[in-house]
Amino acid sequence: MEIKKPExxxxxxxxxxxxxxxxxxxxxxxxxxxxxxxxAFAGNFSPEGLTGAVAFAHAHGVRVHCTVNTMPRNExxxxxxxxxxxxxxxxxxxxxxxxxxxxxxxxxxxPHAARHVSTQAGVTNYEAARAWHDLGASRVIxxxxxxxxxxxxxRDKAPPDLELEAFAHGxxxxxxxxRCLLSNYMTGRDSSRGACAQPC
Numbered sequence: 001m002e003i004k005k006p007e008x009x010x011x012x013x014x015x016x017x018x019x020x021x022x023x024x025x026x027x028x029x030x031x032x033x034x035x036x037x038x039x040a041f042a043g044n045f046s047p048e049g050l051t052g053a054v055a056f057a058h059a060h061g062v063r064v065h066c067t068v069n070t071m072p073r074n075e076x077x078x079x080x081x082x083x084x085x086x087x088x089x090x091x092x093x094x095x096x097x098x099x100x101x102x103x104x105x106x107x108x109x110x111p112h113a114a115r116h117v118s119t120q121a122g123v124t125n126y127e128a129a130r131a132w133h134d135l136g137a138s139r140v141i142x143x144x145x146x147x148x149x150x151x152x153x154x155r156d157k158a159p160p161d162l163e164l165e166a167f168a169h170g171x172x173x174x175x176x177x178x179r180c181l182l183s184n185y186m187t188g189r190d191s192s193r194g195a196c197a198q199p200c
Contacts, residue, residue, distance in 0.1 A: 009065065009165070013044065018053050021062075028063035030096060035083055036076075037067040037194060050090045063093040068106065069118040070194055071099050084109035096141065097121075107136055114138040119167065124150070126157035129164070139163035 012018035012029040021029045031037075031053065032044045045053055050066070057064045066087050072080060080102060087095060088110040095113045097103045098120035106115050116139040117123060117132045124143045132140050140158075142151060144167050155164055180191045182199050189195040 007165075012053070015045075015049065015053060018057065022057055022060045026062055028065055028093070029057060030065040030067060032067045033083060033086065036070050036072065036080065036102070047086045047090070050086065050092075054091045058091070064091075065094040065096055065116060066090075066092040066113075067096045067118070068102055069096050069098040069120050071120075072102060077101065080105055081109045088112060094139070100135075103135065103137075116141060116163075116165070119144055123154075126154045129154055129158040129162060133159050133162040137162070139165055141165040141167075 007027045008025065009028045009030060010021035010026040012021050012031045018029055018031065031050075033050055034044050034046055037044060054064045068080075068084070068087075084095070084106055092110070092113050094116050095106045095110055096116045096118045097106055098118035103115060103117070106113065115137050117137045119141045121128075121132070121140075122143050123129055123132065123140050124146060129140045129142075138161075140162060142154065142164060146154075146166070151164065151166055158164065180196070180200070182191075183195075183197045184190040186199050187197040189197045
């Protein structure tokens, strides 16, 4: 069996951080547009800025993954197809999604972008990983609370062509993959809407 070198994927909340990640060796970056991303307080990218960011990264051989990982409410769903079309036009390599409806819409409105399942979806077992693969996911970002042994079992039992991603550094929510009501209760800022006050 061929063992692949792990991909170093770095956050790029704004153009300065994107440039640093690209120039200092990231294989890929993840970022958000101005809507539907969990990092509400990052700089994020306008549609024009996103096009430039993708062009810069691609010119340096770096892939761009864009988060669409909020759990949209009914009144937001009408705006999502246009947002996905912006990502498609910008040439992002992958879209990171947590919501099943958003996942299906991405297949329609950003068909050239790979679909990655966010850690927000809480994938903790190989059957969930298989199910997402069957729906069209090329990668699953595993739940943050998994042990190395649990990840090993998922790798052994998931389809070989399904990529697995795991957090190696960064915010490690004490709740189930970030599904926490503590911030909302204490500060009125909802972690599941990208505005966590990180009371943990």
